[in-house]
Amino acid sequence: MSEALAYVDRPAQSVRARAPAKINLHLGVGDARADGYHDLTTVYQAISLYDEVTVSPRPGAGVAVSVTGNDVESVPADDDNLAVRAVKLLAEHAGVAPQVRVRLHKRIPVAGGLAGGSADAAGALLATARLWSLPLRREELLRLAAELGSDVPFCLAGGNAIGTGRGEEVAPAPAAGRCYWVLAVADGQLSTPEVYAEVDRLRADGVGAYSDDVAGLLQALRSADPRQLADRLQNDMTAAAVSLRPQLQDVLDAGVADGALATLVSGSGPTVLFAARDSHHATALAGRLRLRRLAREVHCAYGPVQGTHLL
Ligand code: C5P
Numbered sequence: 001m002s003e004a005l006a007y008v009d010r011p012a013q014s015v016r017a018r019a020p021a022k023i024n025l026h027l028g029v030g031d032a033r034a035d036g037y038h039d040l041t042t043v044y045q046a047i048s049l050y051d052e053v054t055v056s057p058r059p060g061a062g063v064a065v066s067v068t069g070n071d072v073e074s075v076p077a078d079d080d081n082l083a084v085r086a087v088k089l090l091a092e093h094a095g096v097a098p099q100v101r102v103r104l105h106k107r108i109p110v111a112g113g114l115a116g117g118s119a120d121a122a123g124a125l126l127a128t129a130r131l132w133s134l135p136l137r138r139e140e141l142l143r144l145a146a147e148l149g150s151d152v153p154f155c156l157a158g159g160n161a162i163g164t165g166r167g168e169e170v171a172p173a174p175a176a177g178r179c180y181w182v183l184a185v186a187d188g189q190l191s192t193p194e195v196y197a198e199v200d201r202l203r204a205d206g207v208g209a210y211s212d213d214v215a216g217l218l219q220a221l222r223s224a225d226p227r228q229l230a231d232r233l234q235n236d237m238t239a240a241a242v243s244l245r246p247q248l249q250d251v252l253d254a255g256v257a258d259g260a261l262a263t264l265v266s267g268s269g270p271t272v273l274f275a276a277r278d279s280h281h282a283t284a285l286a287g288r289l290r291l292r293r294l295a296r297e298v299h300c301a302y303g304p305v306q307g308t309h310l311l
Contacts, residue, residue, distance in 0.1 A: 013056065013057065013131070014054050014055065014056035014131075015054070015055055015056075015127040015128075015130045015131045015310065016052060016053070016054045016127065016310065016311040017052070017053045017054075017122075017123040017124075017126045017127040017308055017309065017310050017311065018050045018051075018052055018053075018123065018308065018309055018311055019050060019051050019052075019053060019119035019120065019122045019123035019126075019155055019307075019308040020046040020047060020048070020049065020050050020119060020155065020158055020305050020306075020307065020308070021046070021047050021049040021050070021051075021108040021114040021115060021116060021119060021301070022044050022045065022046055022047070022114065022115040022118070022119075022151060022154055022155060022267075023044070023045050023047055023114065023181070023264075023266050023267070023273060023303065024042050024043065024044055024045075024235060024266070024267055025043045025044070025045055025160075025217060025221075025229070025232075025233055025234075025264075026041070026042055026043040026211070026214050026217050026232070026233070026234045026235075027040070027042050027234070027235045027236055027237055027267065028040060028041035028042060028210055028211040028212045028213075028214070028234070028236050029196070029199050029210060029236040029237060030210045030212065031203075031210070032196075032200055033166075037150070037166040038166065038196055038199070039164075039165070039166070039210075040150075040163060040164065040165070040166060040167045041162075041163075041164060041210075041211070041212040041213075041214060042162070042163040042164075042167055043160065043161070043162055043163070043173055043214050043217055043218070043221075044151075044154045044160065044161045044162075044163050044170070044173075045159075045160050045179065045303040045304050046154070046155070046158035046159060046160075046303055046304050046305050046306070046307055047181060047183075047301040047302065047303035047304075047305060048301045048302050048303065048305050049107055049108055049114070049183070049299055049301045050107060050108070050119075051069075051104060051105065051106050051107060051108050051116060051119050051120055051123060052104070052105040052123070052311070053083060053102065053103070053104055053105075053120055053123030053124050053127050054102070054103040054105075054127070055087070055100050055101065055102050055103075055124065055127045055128050055131050056100070056101045056103075056131070057099060057100065057101075057131070058099045058100055058101040059099055060099060061099060062098065062099060063084050063087050063088060063098050063099070063100050063101075063102065064100075064101050064102070065077055065078075065081050065083060065084050065101075065102040065103075065104065066101075066102075066103050066104070067103075067104045067105075067106060068103070068104070068105050068106070069104075069105045069106035069107055070106045070107055070108070070109060070110070070297075071106060071109060071110040072106065074110040074111065074189070075104065075106060075110055081102075081104075081117075081120070082117040082118065082120055082121040082124075082148060082149065082152075083102050083104060083120040083121055083123065083124035084102060084124075085121065085148060086120075086121040086122075086124035086125045086128070086144075086148055086152075087100050087102060087124055087128050089125075089144055089147060089148060090125055090128050090129060090132075090134070090144060093140075093144060094132065094134050094136075096132050096134075100128060100131070102124055104120055106120075109183075109185045109271060109297060110189065111189035111190065111191070111192075112185050112189070112266070112269075112270065112271040113190065113192075113241075113265065113266040113267030113268050113269045113270065113271045114183070114266055114267065114271055115151040115154075115155055115267065117149070118148070118149050118150075118151035118152045118154075118155045119155045119308070121145070121148045121149060121152045121155070122145060122152050122155035122156045122307070122308040123308050125141060125144060125145060125148075125152075125156070125308075126141070126156065126308050126309070126310060127310065129141065130310055141156060142156060142157070142170075145168075146168035150165075150166045150167035150168050151167055151168075152168075153168050153169075153170050154167070154170050154307075155307065155308055156307050156308050157170050157172075157307045158304065158305060158306045158307020158308065159172060159173075159175055159304045159305075159306065159307065160172070160173040160174065160175045160221060160303075160304045161173050162214065162218075173218060173221060174218055174221040174222040175221065175304045176221060176222050176223065176224035177224025177225075177226075178302050178303070178304075179226065179229060179275070179302060179303050179304075180226070180275075180276040180277070180278055180279055180281065180282040180300070180301075180302050181273050181274065181275065181276065181282065181300070181301050181302065181303070182255075182260070182273070182274040182276060182282050182285045182286045182289060182298060182299070182300055183266070183271050183272075183273060183297075183298065183299040183300075183301060184251050184254075184255070184271065184272045184273075184274065184289055184294065184295035184297075184298055185270070185271045185295055185296055185297040185298070185299070186245065186247060186248055186251050186269070186270040186271065186272060186294070186295055186296070187247070187270070187295075187296050188245065188270060189270065190241060190244060190245060190268055190269045190270045191268075192267070192268045194244065195237055195240050195241055195244060195268035195269065196237075196240075196268070198240035198241075198243055198244055199236065199237055199239075199240040201240075202239055202240055202243065207239060208236060208239050208240075209236075210236065211234050211236055216232050217229070217232040217233075217234070220232045226261055226275065226276070226277050226278075227261060227277075229261075229275065230261035230262035230275045231262070233262050233264045233273075233275065234264075235264055235265050235266075235267075237265060237267070237268050237269070238264075238265045240268075241265045241268060241269035241270065242265070245269065245270055247294075248265065248269060248270055248272060250294055251263075251272045251294050251295060252265070252272055254289060254292055254294055255272065255274040255285070255289070258274075258285055258288040258289060259281075259285065260274035260275055260276065260285055261274075261275040261276065261277060262274075262275040263275070272295075274289070279300070279302070282300045282302075283300060286298050286299075286300050
């Protein structure tokens with residue numbers, strides 16, 4: 001066999017990463033800053049709902065992305081895709097030609113308030129760094145992640161974490177026990193900037209205030225008691241998300257009626273979280289919710305789980 005043929009026959013090298021969805025156990029939203037972002041005090045949790053990102057070489061042909069799985073038609077397959085932007089940013093940082101095929105397998109609902117796009121960016125960063133054998137320090141990866149989006153550093157880090165700044169500064173938070181969730185993905189999507197703008201509008205009318213105290217929640221996370229935790233869940237975006245999508249209130253009310261320990265809008269919505277006592281309770285709640293047909297998807301998940309990792 002000639003040398004050239006031997007090269008062609010060798011299977012293309014590829015690297016696969018798994019990246020978790022995030023929820024915010026606490027999402028305190030401050031005033032709009034001069035740069036248009038809002039100061040946040042948040043407590044993130046990575047949950048057991050994952051996207052997979054596979055990267056492989058694409059010699060001489062730039063970056064291409066293809067998408068399979070959930071909500072495929074809603075995911076941009078061009079340079080707007082956050083995973084593509086991650087590969088290009090890493091290429092620029094490392095001085096490498098961006099010649100990569102990115103394959104996304106989506107399970108995280110798109111534009112659902114679960115940081116699906118940020119998870120894909122985190123997966124693409126980690127997998128491409130390995131593909132190119134880049135000796136990146138964790139701080140370097142986190143800095144690049146922050147350039148891609150406020151939630152991307154947390155999607156890399158995983159676990160439970162306190163987020164400050166615009167959400168991109170992450171520090172570990174206590175993780176004494178496992179939390180069980182039902183995720184009710186309400187119909188339609190909510191644009192994050194629009195929900196932030198609605199928070200501003202409501203604040204100007206005197207509705208809502210910045211909840212920046214997470215001490216009680218951190219204590220509840222140390223106690224590992226689901227009821228204590230349920231009492232401490234908070235999202236300053238709830239009123240804004242419900243104002244833009246009033247049907248969310250029906251989903252929140254259904255969770256209470258069906259016996260959830262607490263209900264919470266996830267991030268900027270429209271996913272609604274139901275807190276459960278344990279996995280059996282979560283399965284039962286999910287079953288009741290499916291019968292109501294209020295949500296286009298219902299998932300059970302737990303957290304915290306580890307951050308983005310190679311498979
Ligand atoms: O950081 P990321 O690109 O994910 O943010 C998307 C949009 O959400 C921003 O352009 C901004 O409008 C809004 N945002 C904000 N304050 C934050 C995070 C996001 O206003 N802390």
